[in-house]
Amino acid sequence: MTVVELGPERCDALLRFFGDLPEGDLTFIKEEVTDPETVRSWATGESAGGRWVAVEGDEVTGYVAVRPLPGWSDHVGEIRLVVAPSSRGSGLGRELARQALVGAVASGLSKLVVEVVAEQGPALALFGDLGFTGEALLKDHIRDRSGELRDLMVLAHHVSDTWAGMDSVGIADELGAPAG
Ligand SMILES: CC(C)(COP(=O)(O)OP(=O)(O)OC[C@H]1O[C@@H](n2cnc3c(N)ncnc32)[C@H](O)[C@@H]1OP(=O)(O)O)[C@@H](O)C(=O)NCCC(=O)NCCS
Numbered sequence: 001m002t003v004v005e006l007g008p009e010r011c012d013a014l015l016r017f018f019g020d021l022p023e024g025d026l027t028f029i030k031e032e033v034t035d036p037e038t039v040r041s042w043a044t045g046e047s048a049g050g051r052w053v054a055v056e057g058d059e060v061t062g063y064v065a066v067r068p069l070p071g072w073s074d075h076v077g078e079i080r081l082v083v084a085p086s087s088r089g090s091g092l093g094r095e096l097a098r099q100a101l102v103g104a105v106a107s108g109l110s111k112l113v114v115e116v117v118a119e120q121g122p123a124l125a126l127f128g129d130l131g132f133t134g135e136a137l138l139k140d141h142i143r144d145r146s147g148e149l150r151d152l153m154v155l156a157h158h159v160s161d162t163w164a165g166m167d168s169v170g171i172a173d174e175l176g177a178p179a180g
Pocket of ligand 1: 028079083091094121122126
């Protein structure tokens with residue numbers, strides 16, 4: 001398994017990946033992921049943030065994107081992450097989230113946020129380890145597939161405050177940051 005930046009040659013595999021995901025997981029991506037035109041435009045458009053896929057052979061097994069927020073929040077990037085259900089629990093989510101953090105910092109974003117369902121243990125664990133902390137709790141903010149109301153947590157990572165934390169996960173080195 002390797003993590004690579006999304007390029008045009010991976011778009012068909014990415015569309016297959018999205019097509020196979022349970023509907024509930026697709027809601028985390030917040031974009032028209034089943035529309036081929038939309039997905040192909042991601043691979044050619046130039047923008048801050050970035051998109052990466054985990055690949056195994058010809059197949060995509062995970063996806064992560066950093067999307068800058070509009071207007072006066074364009075220094076903030078929102079992370080959207082999803083791993084194929086059959087590939088979960090083996091560290092792929094962690095690796096994709098780490099890649100997103102490195103890419104976002106390299107492209108100059110100074111704050112990152114991610115929305116997770118409050119009781120989503122794996123997501124809270126992996127973002128917590130990358131220096132994200134809870135910044136907002138939105139009560140009854142989403143409905144799950146059975147129509148039940150769920151709380152949504154917004155986790156945030158302030159880049160300038162957390163160089164020490166990034167150092168501890170080896171990210172500062174990767175970015176060529178000054179030691180200390
Ligand atoms: C959240 C998600 C991306 C995690 O992907 P993953 O590949 O399973 O993640 P990892 O294997 O890197 O696991 C990360 C941590 O989660 C925890 N974890 C993983 N699987 C778990 C499970 N079945 N039960 C409890 N905790 C689990 C572990 O603490 C793990 O840390 P470890 O490496 O120390 O064991 C995946 O569950 C997913 O796609 N969920 C749906 C979309 C979503 O919620 N996205 C996040 C918000 S955008």
